Amino acid sequence: MKTLAERILGGDILAAARLMRDIDDRMPEATEVLKQLYPRTGRAYIIGVTGAPGSGKSTLVDRMVEVFRKEGKSIGIIAVDPTSPFTGGAILGDRVRMQRHATDEGVFIRSLATRGCLGGLTRSTQDIANVMDAMGKDIIIVETVGVGQDEVDIVNLAHTSVVVLVPGMGDEIQAIKAGIIEIGDIFVINKSDREGADKTERELLMVLEMGKKREDGWDPAIFRTEAILGKGVVELVFGVYRHKQALMQTRAMEQKLKERTKVAFLQILQSEVMSRFIQKIEEEGHWEKIVCDLMEKRTDPYSLAQHMIGSEFGKADA
């Protein structure tokens, strides 16, 4: 009888899907399997694709997958959509896209819509990327909506970050651009047949010029695509390869990998330690008392947190 980890490493897709469900549900067993898979991670190339809803990001990802598949690369897609618990959009989207690649065993798609507080989404994304990496996927594409702190954290997991814009959103988009400029290694102006593509590119160039010189020396590239027709996608994929090559040739890749490893570790440490605290509070049935004490100002959350940490850490220090 093979273990779950062995089955996943052997390419068993059902086993991988089961582990991913356990990761979603925060089952402690999932962590044990992740430990076994970890030594087999670190080979996949991770591409982050971020863009506002309506930017055609998912279509673009599908087209990129077609190009990668023609080269025989195996693909994992993680679609992170923290805003869709209400409509169940992610799950529906998953099914639609699954159908498209249904006959292709080389593509594994997983949507993440679950959101708890305390940065759980970044941890889950990372765990699932580790599973896909261990499964032997050559390329993992992490697709995120919009720009928020967690989205930036998630994009930071990628080796190459692609930011998707669309023309014709006027000056209003400026604010978004300013925010995402620093996370983009590659910019895509999708739906580039629309009026305003030139203006968007000019504005983007201007914002890039204004920015401080990047430490890694990389000069962000801009591509125009019409994802729905597949136009410009091959060029984009080559752009990703060029960025990968540039990373490898400088010390930038090593630096990036070190930083990712550190951030990933801190995320896991954080979610593990918080699970432990929450479990302890719940087991002891202390929530009611904590909330009442705070609301009636018998204590403050700062002192209470320090006290709780102190009573756990204290003995180890002594």
Add this chain to the structure above:
Amino acid sequence: MKTLAERILGGDILAAARLMRDIDDRMPEATEVLKQLYPRTGRAYIIGVTGAPGSGKSTLVDRMVEVFRKEGKSIGIIAVDPTSPFTGGAILGDRVRMQRHATDEGVFIRSLATRGCLGGLTRSTQDIANVMDAMGKDIIIVETVGVGQDEVDIVNLAHTSVVVLVPGMGDEIQAIKAGIIEIGDIFVINKSDREGADKTERELLMVLEMGKKREDGWDPAIFRTEAILGKGVVELVFGVYRHKQALMQTRAMEQKLKERTKVAFLQILQSEVMSRFIQKIEEEGHWEKIVCDLMEKRTDPYSLAQHMIGSEFGKADA
């Protein structure tokens, strides 16, 4: 000689600004002052205002402030913009808006652009809201851009959440709406003179209809505004009051306050415990070893995190 806390409680704006800088810089001293201020919190009414860049959100907030000021309310504004470290946009924006209210001592504005990983922004927003609350501000408006996990967490700090939309963004906006529908107590269609305002309202109503019945029984209200001319803003402010009243009359307010208190406590616990771990790793100079061990797969982040927690917590359990 008065303490910093006493000076802040006495209305000293410079003292408050200094504490807020210390909060930004994560100075341990700041936490001591926050402890002293906490018993004086809990009186301010917190309004969250969220909307995409270009939705006219800041103008709308300024107009709402004018209405509140005419009623003699004192105001705190926290502008959360996690995406602007690159341009320093938040700081610039602060100055521009400060000028507008420069002669008005009843308005205190603070922008937050700092972003670290691990949910630091939510913690900072909360700490600063506590300072403004203790200063005696009647109303605190927390303004956030876009929709991401942290933005949702931040909006959850509010008693009333206002979501700002603009007409004419077509079907593409649907996705955003679906995501934010569940966090909005009040929806504003700003720039409502633009073509498509009726369509946007119809779509919004449809999405609201589709949604599951809210547990608190509140039926989200929709307002149309032209913030730049001040049109519709008085009605919106009354809408906020109506929501407040509805909260008070049901058990919903108590439930909301309990949930907020719990989430706020967990955020503080999390940032305190992580500071402690990070400090320990740095003091012992272990980062280099941790990162190397992980990259060379001598261990995995899951086991390492559990081991590190165990060696701190272990003795307390024994």
